[in-house]
Amino acid sequence: MASPMDVDESYPSPPDRKGIKGAYWPSFEGFEASSIDTSYFTHIFYAFLLPDPVTFKLNVTPFDQQKIPGFIENLRTRNSPVKTLLSMGGGGGDAIALIFANLSGAQETRKVFIDSTIEVARTYGFDGLDLDLEYPVNDHEMINLALLLQEWHEALVHEASASGKPRLLLTAAVYYSSQFTTYGLPRSYPADSINKYADWINPMCYDYHGTRENFTGPNAALYNPKSNVSTSFGIGSWIQAGVSPKKLVMGLQLYGRTWKLLDPNVNGIGTRAVGEGPGGGIFDYYQVLEFDKENNAIVNFDGQTVSYYSYAGGFWVGYDDSVTIDWEVQFARSRGLGGYFFWALGQDKDWIISKQASNSWDR
Template identity: 60%
Template sequence: MASLNFISLQILVIFYTIIKNCESISTAIPPNIPAPSYNSPVPATPSDLPCPGPEEEPISPSPLSIPDPLAPAPDFYSPVSPAPSPFAHPSRGIKAAYWPSSDAFPASAIDTSYFTHLYYAFLLPDPTTYKLNVTQYDQIKIPEFIGEIHAKKPHVKTLLSIGGGGNDPTVFSKMVSSRTTRAIFIESTIEVARNYGFHGVDLDWEFPANVTDMSNLALLYKQWHKALVNEARFCGKPRLLLTSAVYYASKFIFDEPRSYPIEAIRKYLDWVSPMCFDYHGSWENFTGVHSALYDPNINSTLSTYYGIGSWIQAGVPPNKLVMGLPLYGRTWMLQNPDVNGIGAPAIGVGPGGGELDYSQILDFNIEKYATVVFDGETVAYYSYVGDSWIGYDDVGSVRLKIQFARSRQLGGYFFWALGKDKDWTISRQGKLVDCITLF
């Protein structure tokens, strides 16, 4: 009995040590608080949903019309890239976020302890020369960003992101159309990245418009990768990472059908980042969850489950997929305040002109005494008060999505964007999931 008590004491000591090493876990995962029932109102607080333990069953997905590509997948392909794998710890992977330099959120305020990779967003190519246009503003902001990040511990890798939602897609289309213009663009990206001390470059082309664009994008990836390899060998430095933010699914179903160049992605990119959000918005006349993990409509393709599955089914290795998570929500004005579920008729934009940052959503919910609902079918939250309706992610849904990414052996996740969180409430969830899975 004495020896048993000693062993029990040792186990408690180890357990306590792990808990202490996991930041704020004692307050972020409150004990003895039952999870809310699906589709039931929950308090409007950011940490009210306890994290499911590893022994709990995940929420059952709705069946889809495609074969299940999300069963635990084998290692389809070994990375072709000669650079060291970014997936140093496969159970934890990449925790990334974009920093929009034009926002008011300062680089000095970034807490790097929650991330492995941070993107500077964005630079744009000159529409005539195709060289990166480093404006006077960027000449101030980039050194500020790099200096702040490199000075902090833990150190994270920085990437220069090119494009973004505000880019002119026709400029990229013209740039990729010939080997000469691609070379000018590529050389410029390498020069800027090296001059400022970035660890990699990222392309966010929203979006290649047709089959020709997609074919030329493959040529860009191949030529870019070769240039990065040659430059690294010549300079004796580690090769710059090459990544790309992409549509949530491997194929575009709306407008002109076209598919991403899977073989080029598999061979030449370190990873791609599907933007798993904006499935719904105020452009529609009904409310919707804009980053649903699942969609109860069997014929719907608007879900992260479907999108990630399409990439794996197309042939991209799971560990080359870094899943996008939004730090903002979409809002509507309800047609009838008494009809306030997902899919309720709407007659216009809601608070914030159709979009609110996560921090703004929490403030709105508290100030307006909004009803907050966790929807188990979509794995998302929504809130409503009067004729205002907001669909968004909160602590509970983000934890489940990170666990989903891990269960599918994805490379990691990224957030759009820094400055939209509330006291790092969402950003820290990956770190807390790491702690939970130790037990």
């Protein structure tokens, strides 16, 4: 069996030299895997599994036991096959963060978790593993994340050597910026370890604004002349921290955020709002189109942030469409990034945005 020292650690990844066109598939949303048009993607992430909070082994629930085989089979047998990754974690708040904080705190518990992820991935036929950890809360947890990635990678190398199978991919969904500048104590991701041990990372370049704020704002501003809350800043921070651009797969949204305006006659970006709008403060892209059509909404493009917003009846929604997605994908290409991914499958309408992104990347 090869040791990690026998392996070239400088991976020229991502492994698909043409680039990553990824998307997360929320298994719990009711959008069937058989409905995924794989011609627009290279990698699909199954979301999500969680470790058991006591044993730290990956918990494959009865629901997942029923869903995963169909997911794998559907995507493996298409005319345009894609690689599949098993994503663990998700945006479940403090409870999920605590599980990962506890399991990453000691080598013994990290090993239990790592071994179980490999076993599950091989049992079901996944091509890789993805950690969606939102978010390490302090420097200590960042250090433990670095150790987890190193030991995980080494275990994958050993397992591939022993089994004779291709090494499982190792990726991670991360904050849009390499540094936390907007909430909590200042902290930074372990960029050196990420660059060395992950095949790539997925900066989540969205959720910049929402109804947690009393003013309207773009959910995924490409640029922001007034603050660092933008994709251009976030991606730049990762590169400045030392992560290879080719290991950055930029996150794109397939949804928008909605507000109720304080004054319907004042309706630009940054105007006062008094709560969430329709959809509980969030619209899938197809719902945005329905809202605009049914309400004869006024639709505006904001060139400073490269985002769209529309308003009608005192409600406001900020979102991306095919035009802004084209800008964002071209930005990713111009920076030499490894690709892009979407959150989440089932939110597009007739694959309008997915198709635009794929065509923009290839042209």
